[in-house]
Amino acid sequence: MSKVVIFGNEPFAEMNHFYLSHDSPYEVAAFTVDRAYMKQPELLGCPVVPFEEIAQHYPPEEYLMAVPIGLNRVNQLRAEKVQQAKAKGYRLVSYVSSRAVTWPEAVVGENCFVYENVVIKPFARIGSNVIIEAGSVVGHHTEIQDHCFLGPHSVVLGDSIVEPYCIIGANATVRTGVTIAAGCIIGAGALITRNTRPGSVYLAPASELLPGSSAELSALVEAR
Numbered sequence: 001m002s003k004v005v006i007f008g009n010e011p012f013a014e015m016n017h018f019y020l021s022h023d024s025p026y027e028v029a030a031f032t033v034d035r036a037y038m039k040q041p042e043l044l045g046c047p048v049v050p051f052e053e054i055a056q057h058y059p060p061e062e063y064l065m066a067v068p069i070g071l072n073r074v075n076q077l078r079a080e081k082v083q084q085a086k087a088k089g090y091r092l093v094s095y096v097s098s099r100a101v102t103w104p105e106a107v108v109g110e111n112c113f114v115y116e117n118v119v120i121k122p123f124a125r126i127g128s129n130v131i132i133e134a135g136s137v138v139g140h141h142t143e144i145q146d147h148c149f150l151g152p153h154s155v156v157l158g159d160s161i162v163e164p165y166c167i168i169g170a171n172a173t174v175r176t177g178v179t180i181a182a183g184c185i186i187g188a189g190a191l192i193t194r195n196t197r198p199g200s201v202y203l204a205p206a207s208e209l210l211p212g213s214s215a216e217l218s219a220l221v222e223a224r
Contacts, residue, residue, distance in 0.1 A: 005029055017031075148166045
């Protein structure tokens, strides 16, 4: 069983410790973070080691690394830490849930995290350093390029392209054949039907606050 060091000490790192421990061929040996962000010397029974010293304690010849960092700076922080880990000589692992649906010859790059109930259709390609949250769908012949994040139950339909450093929010939908340009944020629940502009933000309409209480409105409906 290969041993892995996880970068991070936040709840997202804890969640990925759980996945790797229960649903992968990897054994988590330690956590690591930059010394300035050290909170405690141990997490979930594993030592937490400053990233500046990690190669001394867990040499890259013997240990792999996973960098499951979230959305900071539109995924740029995760990309930077991936490059720093590689510069230290670490090989990066990817996790694809046993409960995800993929097909033979599926292409998934390094440092990717594909969670339960994700569906990756035939001929789709997933780049490196991509997080695809639970319940999402990646359509046929679609390309998710490097350093992206797809929120829970997001849908990117077939023949689409999501360029690097994009965030697709929970329950958002990208229509067939659309290109999401680099650095875009697509808000939760948004529907994208045409190509986007680089570095732009697209939000769904906010929910409307109706006058009156829920009890009053319920009584009105019942009266009808």
